[in-house]
Amino acid sequence: MSExxxxxxxxxxxxxxxxxxxxxxFCRGKCPYCGFHSSTDLTLVPPWxxxxxxEAGRYREAFPAFDTLYLxxxxxxxxxxxxxxxxxxxxxxxxxxxxxSEITLEANPDDLTPDKLRGYRELGITRLSLGVQSLEDRELxxxxxxxxxxxxxxxxxxxxxxxxxxxxxxxxxxxxxxxxLTWESTLNRLLAYRPQHLSCYxxxxxxxxxxxxxxxxxxxxxxxxxxxxxxxxxxxxxxGDQGYCHYEVSNFAxxxxxxxxxxxxxxxxxxxxxxGPAAHSFAEGRRWWNQADLTAYLKxxxxxxxxxxxxxxxxxxxxxxxxxxxxxRTRFGVEVGLLLAAPNGQENLARLRxxxxxxLSDGLAIPTREGLAVADRLPELFLE
Amino acid sequence: MQxxxxxxIIAHIDHGKSTLADRLIQATIMVPERLRRDQxxxxxxxxxxxxxxxxxxxxxxxxxxxxxxxxxxxxIDTPGHVDFSYEVSRALASCEGVLLLVDASQGVEAQTxxxxxxxxxxxxxxxxxxxxxxxxxxxxxxxxxxxxxxLGLDPESAVLCSAKEGIGITxxxxxxxxxIPPPRGSPExxxxxxxxxxxxxxxRGTVVSLRLFDGEVRPGDVIRLMSTRAxxxxxxxxLFGLSRQPAxxxxxxxxxxxxxGIKQVxxxxxxxxITLDARPAAAPLPGFKEVKPVxxxxxxxxxxxxxxxxxxxLEKYKLNDASLVYQKDSSAALGQGFRCGFLGLLxxxxxxxxxxxxxxxxxxxxxxxxxxxxxLTDGTTLAVDNPQHYPDPVKIKETxxxxxxxxxxxxxxxxxxxxxxxxxxxxxxxxxINPSPGRVELRYDxxxxxxxxxxxxxxxxxxxxxxxxxxxxxxxxxxxxxxxDILLNGEKVDALSMIVHRExxxxxxxxxxxxxxxxxxxxxxxxxxxxxxxxxxxxxETISAFRKxxxxxxxxxxxxxxxxxxxxxxxxxxxxxxxxxxTIPQSAFVAVLxxxxx
Ligand SMILES: Nc1nc2c(ncn2[C@@H]2O[C@H](COP(=O)(O)OP(=O)(O)OP(=O)(O)O)[C@@H](O)[C@H]2O)c(=O)[nH]1
Ligand code: SF4
Ligand SMILES: [Mg+2]
Numbered sequence: 001m002s003e004x005x006x007x008x009x010x011x012x013x014x015x016x017x018x019x020x021x022x023x024x025x026f027c028r029g030k031c032p033y034c035g036f037h038s039s040t041d042l043t044l045v046p047p048w049x050x051x052x053x054x055e056a057g058r059y060r061e062a063f064p065a066f067d068t069l070y071l072x073x074x075x076x077x078x079x080x081x082x083x084x085x086x087x088x089x090x091x092x093x094x095x096x097x098x099x100x101s102e103i104t105l106e107a108n109p110d111d112l113t114p115d116k117l118r119g120y121r122e123l124g125i126t127r128l129s130l131g132v133q134s135l136e137d138r139e140l141x142x143x144x145x146x147x148x149x150x151x152x153x154x155x156x157x158x159x160x161x162x163x164x165x166x167x168x169x170x171x172x173x174x175x176x177x178x179x180x181l182t183w184e185s186t187l188n189r190l191l192a193y194r195p196q197h198l199s200c201y202x203x204x205x206x207x208x209x210x211x212x213x214x215x216x217x218x219x220x221x222x223x224x225x226x227x228x229x230x231x232x233x234x235x236x237x238x239x240g241d242q243g244y245c246h247y248e249v250s251n252f253a254x255x256x257x258x259x260x261x262x263x264x265x266x267x268x269x270x271x272x273x274x275x276g277p278a279a280h281s282f283a284e285g286r287r288w289w290n291q292a293d294l295t296a297y298l299k300x301x302x303x304x305x306x307x308x309x310x311x312x313x314x315x316x317x318x319x320x321x322x323x324x325x326x327x328x329r330t331r332f333g334v335e336v337g338l339l340l341a342a343p344n345g346q347e348n349l350a351r352l353r354x355x356x357x358x359x360l361s362d363g364l365a366i367p368t369r370e371g372l373a374v375a376d377r378l379p380e381l382f383l384e
Numbered sequence: 385m386q387x388x389x390x391x392x393i394i395a396h397i398d399h400g401k402s403t404l405a406d407r408l409i410q411a412t413i414m415v416p417e418r419l420r421r422d423q424x425x426x427x428x429x430x431x432x433x434x435x436x437x438x439x440x441x442x443x444x445x446x447x448x449x450x451x452x453x454x455x456x457x458x459x460i461d462t463p464g465h466v467d468f469s470y471e472v473s474r475a476l477a478s479c480e481g482v483l484l485l486v487d488a489s490q491g492v493e494a495q496t497x498x499x500x501x502x503x504x505x506x507x508x509x510x511x512x513x514x515x516x517x518x519x520x521x522x523x524x525x526x527x528x529x530x531x532x533x534x535l536g537l538d539p540e541s542a543v544l545c546s547a548k549e550g551i552g553i554t555x556x557x558x559x560x561x562x563x564i565p566p567p568r569g570s571p572e573x574x575x576x577x578x579x580x581x582x583x584x585x586x587x588r589g590t591v592v593s594l595r596l597f598d599g600e601v602r603p604g605d606v607i608r609l610m611s612t613r614a615x616x617x618x619x620x621x622x623l624f625g626l627s628r629q630p631a632x633x634x635x636x637x638x639x640x641x642x643x644x645g646i647k648q649v650x651x652x653x654x655x656x657x658i659t660l661d662a663r664p665a666a667a668p669l670p671g672f673k674e675v676k677p678v679x680x681x682x683x684x685x686x687x688x689x690x691x692x693x694x695x696x697x698l699e700k701y702k703l704n705d706a707s708l709v710y711q712k713d714s715s716a717a718l719g720q721g722f723r724c725g726f727l728g729l730l731x732x733x734x735x736x737x738x739x740x741x742x743x744x745x746x747x748x749x750x751x752x753x754x755x756x757x758x759x760l761t762d763g764t765t766l767a768v769d770n771p772q773h774y775p776d777p778v779k780i781k782e783t784x785x786x787x788x789x790x791x792x793x794x795x796x797x798x799x800x801x802x803x804x805x806x807x808x809x810x811x812x813x814x815x816x817i818n819p820s821p822g823r824v825e826l827r828y829d830x831x832x833x834x835x836x837x838x839x840x841x842x843x844x845x846x847x848x849x850x851x852x853x854x855x856x857x858x859x860x861x862x863x864x865x866x867x868x869d870i871l872l873n874g875e876k877v878d879a880l881s882m883i884v885h886r887e888x889x890x891x892x893x894x895x896x897x898x899x900x901x902x903x904x905x906x907x908x909x910x911x912x913x914x915x916x917x918x919x920x921x922x923x924x925e926t927i928s929a930f931r932k933x934x935x936x937x938x939x940x941x942x943x944x945x946x947x948x949x950x951x952x953x954x955x956x957x958x959x960x961x962x963x964x965x966x967t968i969p970q971s972a973f974v975a976v977l978x979x980x981x982x
Pocket of ligand 1: 398
């Protein structure tokens with residue numbers, strides 16, 4: 001969707017409400033495993049805020065009322081309460097939000113203070129996503145994080161008592177030297193806090209990261225396929241026993257009501273608008289994305305130009321492929337009809353059921369635990 | 385017509401035919417600087433890369449002889465390798481005589497004899513030429529003796545020359561004029577011209593190479609291709625010089641080319657006779673003997689969509705390589721393709737290479753095999769060159785396979801290794817001959833089937849490149865054969881079936897299963913690879929399924945990237961073959977042929 005055209009977007013009002021994402025491209029330092037674009041130059045916060053407001057203005061009235069707002073990064077908790085207040089003010093001025101909207105902010109434990117937490121509540125943040133990553137100091141050091149396990153536990157405790165509707169925790173597993181036992185103990189300590197939501201990401205070395213360079217140097221090794229699978233299945237079973245449903249490859253919710261309303265939009269082709277550098281948007285079968293680089297983003301908007309770097313209009317077949325690749329990653333599943341559209345669809349679906357990778361329910365093909373573990377290989381069985 | 389001489393240069397491989405052709409050309413015409421190079425007539429890139437002649441080539445040379453008369457010499461340079469002998473036999477049909485070259489350092493060899501017989505069959509005048517007399521190891525008396533004893537020719541009639549040094553070239557030219565008879569036939573009779581070669585040209589249609597026996601033809605005439613009855617109006621005729629030289633007409637006795645806008649590829653048949661539509665000849669010329677292929681393999685397009693393009697390419701290719709035989713074939717795994725017959729392994733390789741280079745066809749070729757003979761219980765006999773046509777085992781009374789007599793020349797120190805190799809390949813009846821001190825010629829009777837797959841590579845590796853290998857077919861012998869099937873998850877991959885000797889079946893089965901295990905990528909399901917004879921499994925491998933393959937994160941920006949990956953996979957899928965639920969990369973079909981790097 002390009003800025004400012006409206007006719008079609010209004011139809012979207014009948015479907016599920018869209019989500020709004022705001023990318024905060026600042027971090028205190030660079031974590032060695034992170035492939036995101038982020039800046040450590042906080043003097044760029046004011047121009048970024050200005051650009052963001054400018055960009056948001058371009059989409060004014062283009063979307064029906066949002067029911068989620070996600071402040072992601074980067075490290076949104078780096079922003080001062082004042083900056084955050086300014087941001088929320090223009091976002092609320094320019095866009096409509098449904099009552100009871102989910103408003104998430106990503107935070108690193110080392111940024112949190114009682115004042116800040118209180119401020120977040122006052123600004124209307126309903127959901128805090130905490131980048132805990134680990135509760136082992138050794139692991140936190142390996143990950144290059146700027147907090148300790150004690151700080152993380154303090155932040156967890158503080159967040160949970162601050163009155164947010166939900167606290168989500170990000171964890172990373174599959175670290176060099178980590179055993180299922182140490183992972184279990186981390187999970188156990190964490191579960192004592194009963195957070196509403198958990199994201200457990202297996203550590204991956206992404207191209208171009210420091211972690212990748214060190215891996216290639218042979219400084220350490222990451223778990224192979226079998227170990228990776230053991231971690232994955234263990235996590236799923238362990239958290240399942242504790243009442244967390246494994247609803248996406250790396251995501252767990254304490255009950256259906258705690259599923260991330262915002263992220264679910266990404267996985268189910270619900271429209272979303274992304275603001276800020278590198279943000280992606282999707283609506284009406286179209287997707288577009290902004291300049292990933294902060295300076296390029298700022299420059300474009302300063303010149304009164306669009307910060308959009310690329311866009312695509314998806315064909316029905318492309319939409320189908322995406323529905324497959326997204327659907328097989330979640331327990332929301334894939335509509336069976338989309339699978340049967342492929343030449344060997346019937347056969348392959350039957351084999352996936354026989355081998356226990358997929359189960360059928362209400363016209364949906366839903367990946368099992370084992371199915372989620374190979375989710376990236378399932379869509380290719382249903383190519384046209 | 386009295387001033388025309390049509391002749392071929394024939395010999396064993398490497399005896400210097402193309403080099404002699406160079407000298408004859410240089411002695412008679414001015415060759416522009418840019419065209420001057422060794423083996424000028426070997427114009428194909430493949431010929432130059434490999435240093436061998438693959439196709440016969442014709443050139444007309446004007447020569448003023450010692451008698452003061454000017455002659456037109458139609459020279460056809462032929463290939464020496466046995467796999468291209470069909471090129472030789474067709475060339476001979478256009479000639480009244482041959483230069484039979486014998487390398488003075490090598491003496492008479494297998495193809496010297498084979499080609500001599502071909503010339504005798506055609507009743508041609510034979511001029512023995514002893515070449516390479518410049519070499520220190522040249523043995524002229526010995527070679528003369530062989531010419532007398534082994535070829536049954538008068539050794540004193542041999543012309544001595546060195547093609548390399550240009551010695552004896554005039555003598556060769558004079559011998560051609562004096563000893564080869566001029567063509568017979570009459571320009572007044574109705575046109576009879578033999579098509580002995582052709583080449584498809586997308587602009588001008590098929591360019592046919594002709595030998596006129598009777599009559600004449602000029603641009604504007606309407607010709608008739610006698611077997612297909614197609615008629616065309618002649619646009620151009622001419623002679624072969626260094627390039628095509630248009631002429632006002634072609635007359636009885638001449639060799640030349642004809643262009644008539646023949647766009648319908650199938651209208652031209654090598655061996656057919658061209659006549660004039662207005663005044664047709666009563667009967668066509670005898671044409672050529674049928675080719676008898678010895679090595680067989682099926683070829684398939686990489687993508688099924690490319691089948692029509694492959695069919696078209698083969699038809700055009702065959703115009704220029706009459707020794708290729710092919711017919712439709714189909715496989716459940718590979719779709720529509722062709723079963724091809726080749727004159728040997730080198731021929732197979734050249735066909736594959738030329739189809740790729742000249743027609744842009746990349747192919748999947750199945751494991752090459754030979755033609756087996758079966759006597760059935762009801763007394764009938766059956767020749768089978770395609771494993772898919774293997775008869776019902778209970779009805780087989782006897783099976784036979786073709787044998788060759790291999791001649792392997794090696795330094796003495798490799799005898800042990802080579803004997804071991806030949807034994808592994810079921811060689812029998814070894815003989816030793818000592819052609820020179822330190823060198824041994826080892827003769828073995830070997831099943832052809834054992835030689836067509838990587839025998840030569842193995843030989844080269846055990847002799848560190850010092851082994852030379854030559855063979856002739858010696859007929860069929862009884863053999864204990866079975867059909868080996870390869871199954872993926874219980875489904876037969878028909879294109880991988882093969883007929884093998886019972887004792888070698890297990891080894892093959894293991895090899896193919898191992899190779900497939902390496903080539904077939906892991907999939908969502910476990911894959912069982914089995915080699916089986918009848919219902920009995922004799923080898924197996926398993927490819928385990930993916931257990932963990934999923935990226936941890938997938939948010940806004942990751943979706944496009946992942947989808948593009950899928951779209952690329954979808955494109956690539958055309959190049960993958962499906963057997964039941966198993967996808968096989970085309971490389972797997974090629975890989976089963978490769979020797980493992982030990
Ligand atoms: N010393 C010497 N070498 C020669 C002579 N004639 C040819 N050769 C060499 O022998 C090799 C083979 O020569 P070619 O003319 O290609 O042989 P050919 O008979 O045409 O070979 P094919 O076409 O492959 O059968 C080349 O390296 C030539 O240089 C000669 O008279 N003396
Ligand atoms: S992991 Fe988070 S905090 Fe670390 S560099 Fe990446 S975005 Fe910034
Ligand atoms: Mg040659």
